[in-house]
Amino acid sequence: MSSAVELTNRAVGLVNEDPAQARRLLGEALAADFSYEPAWAWFAAVTTDRAERKFCLQRACEYRPDAETRRALAELDEVSAQAPPEIAGFLEPERPTLSTPPDRGPDRRRLRWIGAGAVTLLVAGVVFFAAGGARRSPVYIAVAAGISSGVHDRAVSMVNSVQMQLDEINAKGGVQGRPVELLVFDDHNDAAEAKRQAEAVVADGRIQLVIGHMVSDTAAAAAPVYAKAGIPAITPSATSDSITESSRWYFRSVFGSKDEGRFQATYLATVLGATTASVVWGSDVSGQQSRDPFVDTFRQFGEIQQDLRIDFDPARIDASIAEAVARLKAQQNPGPIIVALPALRAEKFVVALRAAGIETPIFGTDALGSTGFHDQLTNSAWGREHPAEIVRNMYGVSPLPLDSLSGSALAWANRYRKRFDINPTWFTATAHEATELALHAMADDRVDLSGKDSRSQIREALAAIDSPKHSIPGLLAPLYFEAAGGAHFPISVVRSNGKQYESAPVQLADYTSTPGATVAQDLTDGRAIAAGGKLFARRQVVSTGLNLNEISGLDTRAGTFFADFYLWLRYTGDDGVSDVEFVNAANPNLKLGAPIRTSTVDGETYRLYRVADRFKADLDFRHFPFDRQRLPILLQNRSLPDTRVVYVTDRTILEQSEDKYLLSGANSEASINKVANWRATSVAFFQQTVGSSDSLGDPNIDQAAQGIFNSQYATQIEISRDLGPFLLKNLLPLALLMCVTYLALYIPAAEGGATSMGVTAILSTAVLLNTVTSGLGDISYTVALEWGYYAFIMLATGVVLVALVRKNLHSAKKTVQLRRLTLGARIAYPLYVAGVAITYCLLYAG
Incomplete structure (x- = not known):
């Protein structure tokens, strides 16, 4: 017998010349595999009947809900779906109307139907509410x-x-x-x-x-x-x-282009110290609007040496780029070059510029500040032959430096x-x-x-x-x-390190007043920069790296853990950026101490420290024992706000695979994890801004609305419980209690042992629960495991009630009712346990 794939391929070849035969083959394909989505899609394409088309698209969307299928289906909203005759033969038939048998009282068959109906209604209700009710139009x-x-x-x-x-x-x-x-x-x-x-x-x-x-x-x-x-x-x-x-x-x-142009001009003059600059821009809307604010602003600081427009006419663009490169090469001191061109044309220009031996800094607009453009340059023919030269002195503007x-x-x-x-x-x-x-x-x-x-x-x-x-x-x-x-x-500035872009060591941020100083004083002292009608502040960027050696000693009651790690800082400028504190240290007096290694090369300072101490973590046990905990190490400057310093992830961290974060810095073959019964699953590094929009009572802050904010560097270790040993140790007693309690339903009704077994199970479960959760400390919420214990206590209570009713039925000699109750309880008990287990799997699996 041919497969659905073979039959569909044969049908596709006949769609134009013999549509009827194509329909027959597609019907056979769906008879072979009812869930084969391409056959449904092709049936929708070959049929000319809108009702049949809707039916086929509904089935196709059910098995592969892509956007194109959904769009086609949306066009048929007003059409009632109807199955094509080639398919109708193997669709499930409608249920017949059955006559109602005479009433003989509640027999087992009726009870089974009632139970099945209740389960169906329950499942339908769960599905309905899980889906958020009826699907509304998109x-x-x-x-x-x-x-x-x-x-x-x-x-x-x-x-x-x-x-x-x-x-x-x-x-x-x-x-x-x-x-x-x-x-x-x-x-x-x-x-x-x-x-x-x-x-x-x-x-x-x-x-x-x-x-x-x-x-x-x-x-x-x-x-x-x-x-x-x-x-x-x-x-x-x-x-x-x-x-x-x-x-x-x-x-x-x-x-926008205006803000970007003003920013670039201010950065060139005040951070890179340029007194001359050139600008190369394109003959499109973006080029003109990038060029104008840059030129207007930079003239406050220095001279524009070359102002070059690249003609985007396909017949002229290559010659126009060559002319621009020749004029820049002839210029004795062109200064840094602003390049305001789209990415593909900018690649041509940069390659031509570097091939001509011009090594002056290039400062690209946003189109050149992406990782994609950096890759374009290094993967170009000239870039592959000269990987260092092509991105040397390459700067760009970016909204998203990946290290920040x-x-x-x-x-x-x-x-x-x-x-x-x-x-x-x-x-x-x-x-x-x-x-x-x-x-x-x-x-x-x-x-x-x-x-x-x-x-x-x-x-x-x-x-x-x-x-x-x-x-x-x-x-x-x-x-x-x-x-x-x-x-x-x-707006951020990125700089090539030869392999990728990273945040430039000095940035410009929106200005906020310095406590105790006026704007005029900040301008005089260089803390504020006025350009293009805006005020900026110089902000040092500290490349920060943290290499974990060990995490251990997790105390779930106190919410603390021990961490041993190397920390390094790379920065240009004032050493005040290295005056940092760990805001979540268990010991509030923890200090970095003296660096174990330090150096300064080309104005860039490097300092390496080793830290070993306890840190606090806000542990959340709501999903206990299926919980994942996040253990943070939080570093920030003691006094400088986020407008003066920002801590970003060092390039050596970014270049590593995430698996290496879990290996010890002291022993590269050992795991960082030394926490018993837990597994370290991931480590993340990121910066964040924290603080208050209030002045916190500081009389030196003139504008309370500005508040106090700090750049914080966070290392976050995620750990998860080793569930196998934990569940075996803590849930095996509960599982044994379940089995014993279930056996109580098989004790003859005339005997009283079932009641005492149920009561004993309730008391034992309460003791077990207290033992299992005793290590969590003082928490005000119910954890996941407690719900399971509570569910079993309810089940054991039900067993006690069933035992009492069974005893009364036995005393009254109501044998039929006793038999039905006993059978129902024996069936309901494992179904209840299975339902609880399935609920836990749905909520916490994975």
Whole structure:
């Protein structure tokens, strides 16, 4: 007999020339394998009957629910599904109507049917409520990106980021109880195509909001279309300010070109000390809008040596790049070069520049600050031959340096990496932020997703996210929009270390006043920098590494553990950044002490310390004994706020595999874990900002609303119980009690032993429970294991009640009722135990 695969392949070849034979073969394929999704999909394609098509799409979606199938099915909402005749023959027939037998009293068959019906209703109820009730119609959003373009990987990462976010929100019930579906539109990163795709979005009619487009030219082309149709849009990567300034319907989840240009000019002059600079920019919207604020701001500090425009006309671009490189080579001191070009054209320019022997620092705009662009350079033909030269003195602007991830951002990055087997980029992160803003707006109580004004209401909900007070949590910082729909977003500088980008050792942060000092004093002393109408503060970046040697001595009652580790700090500038404390040390007087190794090379200081002491952990036993505990080591500066210093993960840590984090720094072949009956499963490193928005009574803080915040570096070790020995030791007595109590149901009703056995089981269980949970300390909540013990106490109580009723029935000589009760109890007991066991497996398996 042919397989479903063979029959489907034969059918595919006949779809055009003999549709009837193709239908017959597909029917045979589904008879061979009813769950073979490609056969259902092809049957949906070959049939001309809309009812049959809906039936086939429903089955295909059931076995493989991809977006394309769901879209096709959504178009048939008003059609009633009907099985094709080729398939109807092997569908399960309807149940016949059976005559009702005469009433003979409650016999065993009736009892079995009643029991089966009750179980069915119970299961149906659980499934209904677990699914959140009846499925409501979906809400649609669109992603518009240049999938068929030279930056395909970045476009796909953007789509993947949005889809992952939607999958996670749908798993929690969706938005306003409705699932959110994603529709993808490919604009090729071409302005004309972007306009056509925007018109397709409008024509679709279902889409509530658009995330995209990727670049400024395509976003600018699509903006009027969305504005005319009244569809809100959020771009995660197009930085041109004119996009959001010219349309009240367009928003941006990344910083704008004006802020970026001012920032770059200030950084070049005040951090890198440049008094001259050159700028190379493209003949597109983004190039012009990146160039203008940079030039205007840098002229406050020095001179622009070369101001070079690259012509993007395909017939001129190569010659235009060559002319720019020649002029820079002829310039005696061009200074650092700002490159405001799209990634593919920037790669051509950088390769030509370095091949010409020009080694001056290159400072790229956001398109050049991604890991993808760094990889483009090192994987180019010239870059493979000259790996050191191609990225030497290479700087870029980035919203997401991977060494500066916070705890929530790191968790998100790990989920993305696990799902797609690739590291996220800043494009991925800002797409996540755009999705977060979109979902927040759609969930607003004032938005009626079924109403005709839903798009306008979503736009108003987005516009209301307009200040820190109204912000929502983001991966990198609180998310909110400034004037004209642009996001308030931190800007970071990354620098190539030859292998990858890392945070530059000095950053510029938004200025906050120094306690006891005026703005004028901070400007005079260099703590504040004024440029482009904004105030900045210099912030030292400390590359921080922590190598664990051992964790041991977990005290679950006191919530402490012992840790032995090496700690190192790498930084440029003032040594005050090494004055750190461990905020969760059990000993409040714990200090780093003298470093065991120190050096300074090219202005960069390195210090190595060894620490061995006890630390506090906030242990959560709600899932005990299936709990996973997180043991933190938290480091922060004693006095400097987060605007002056930030601690980020050192590159040597980032270059290691996560498995190596679990190996001892003192013995690379030994595990860090020395905690009895626990397993160390992972170690994470991340930075976070902690503090208070209040002044905490400090009279030197002039603006209480600014508060006191610190950069904190966290190492988090996750451990899980070794369940095998624990369950064997602590649950075996309970299992024996269950068996003994069950035997009580087989003791003759005339004897009284069953009652005493049940009571003894209840008392013994209470003693066991107290023994098992005695090591948890004082907790105010019920742990998972306690529910199991309580369930058994209820079961044993039921056995006692059954024993008493059985004895009464025996005394009354009601033999039939006694027999039924005994049989029912003997059946119900193991079913109850199995139900509790299954519940625990569903809740805590894995």
